[in-house]
Amino acid sequence: MAPYWIAQVDAPAALSLLGFVLITIPLLWQLKSWNIGCILYIFWIGGVCLANGINMLLWRTNAINFAPVWCDIYIRFYIASGIGVVSSTLVITHRLYHIANMSAISLTRAQRRRNTIIDLFIGLGIPLLAVAVFWFYQGHRFNIYEGVGCMEAYPNTFLSILLNTSWPLPIGLTSAVFAVLALRAAFDRTRDLRRLTLVEPGLTTSRYYRLMALAFADLLCTIPLTIYMIVINTRANAMYTYVGLADLHSGFGRVDSIAAIVWRADQAGVAVVMFRIWTPIACAFLFFLMFGFTEEALEHYKLAIHWVANRFGCARFRRRRAPRTMRVLPRDSRASGLSDYQIEDWEAKAARIPGADLAGLPVLRSKASLESAVPQFSRTSLPPPYPNVPQRPPGVRLPPEKQRILYILHPTAGLSPVDVARL
Helix, strand or coil: CCHHHHHHHHHHHHHHHHHHHHHHCCHHHHHHHCCHHHHHHHHHHHHHHHHHHHHHHHCCCCCCCCCHHHHHHHHHHHHHHHHHHHHHHHHHHHHHHHHHCCCCCCCCHHHHHHHHHHHHHHHHHHHHHHHHCHHHCCCCCEEEECCCEEECCCCCCHHHHHHHHCCHHHHHHHHHHHHHHHHHHHHHCHHHHHHHHHHCCCCCHHHHHHHHHHHHHHHHHHHHHHHHHHHHHHHHCCCCCCCCHHHHCCCCCCEEEECHHHHCCCHHHHHHHHHHHHHHHHHHHHHHHHHCCCHHHHHHHHHHHHHHHHHHCCHHHCCCCCCCCCCCEECCHHHHCCCCEECCCHHHHHCCCCCCCCCCCCCCCCHHHHHHHCCCCCCCCCCCCCCCCCCCCCCCCCCHHHCCCCCCCCCCCCCCHHHHHHC
8 A cells, every 4th residue: 555545544543542532631620510411522523533543443454344342332322422512512402502691600509410411311311312223223243444444334224314414404493492591691791791600600701701602612513514415415325216215124133344445536535534533633622722721620730740750759849838937027127126137027916816915015026925915835845946947148237126036836736726727
């Protein structure tokens, strides 16, 4: 086989596997926010990218039927994913529409359960129904295309158009209606949108508009491409006269192997094959561009890098923690009358503790005055000085009455956690 043909096969196979990796990266925080529409979208697009990549690698230079069970599973999953992607978009737009038109910011458990059931029925039930009716228009078991892999085999009948090819069109139109209504409601209620996003955990205003942009981008591709595929299939394959299932399923167990030189000679067939290969790749990259560079995503990337660095002992990428040492700040002694070195304004901290009497202490000059002002601070309760206290610079001598010793308070130093939190 010519080297350029190998490159044409390897490039989409590599991009399909890369698309699977990229679209599964945002899955973690989508699961945390429990966005069913995005989770289903990742499942269908990521699954078909992975399956297409495996197919192109297995049948890279041949069309031999050496994995029939895999092909049976793949063709049904591909049919389900073709309907599942547009169904997931419908789930997203349906939820965005209800969020934008919601009057209350809280949902009961029964309402959340009902919404989850509706979303799962749309995103999973409709694709599974499409797989269930596949048998009624399936011609024979499957075909194997060299360089592509397994493909479903069915003649061009009115049943195949009604039960398979045309399904994305009504679903996409319904999703487009919800998307337009949701966008209109979002613009009309811009002030309330931030408050209403509290209904969905993890949903922010920016994520709301990103989901809306994803839905519109998917719809702008789904509806025209569905019409285009119906026209291409009609032109490429003559309409088969349907006379019954017995005639349609004659020789049902047959598997046809088609060489690359044969199917690439048909321009309409090439368009169909390229459509099923490149559409999932484009959807995967689009989803990653919209959700793979958010602030939440960047934070997860940093955590992943630090985790890997800690596992392999790479100190360069480890997270650096602030050293637990005292922070000594210089202060002008002539303006305040205090020592040249102090850390915090203890008067302000002590004023927040119940029982502190600071009326007679305009200036806190020593540790003794601090203990007398705040009953919680006792000489026995204070811990010893922190061992890593910075030394005073040489040449600076302070009189004893102006020396202040700074202590770091620990929860175990005799104070309750509540008292420590108030400091």
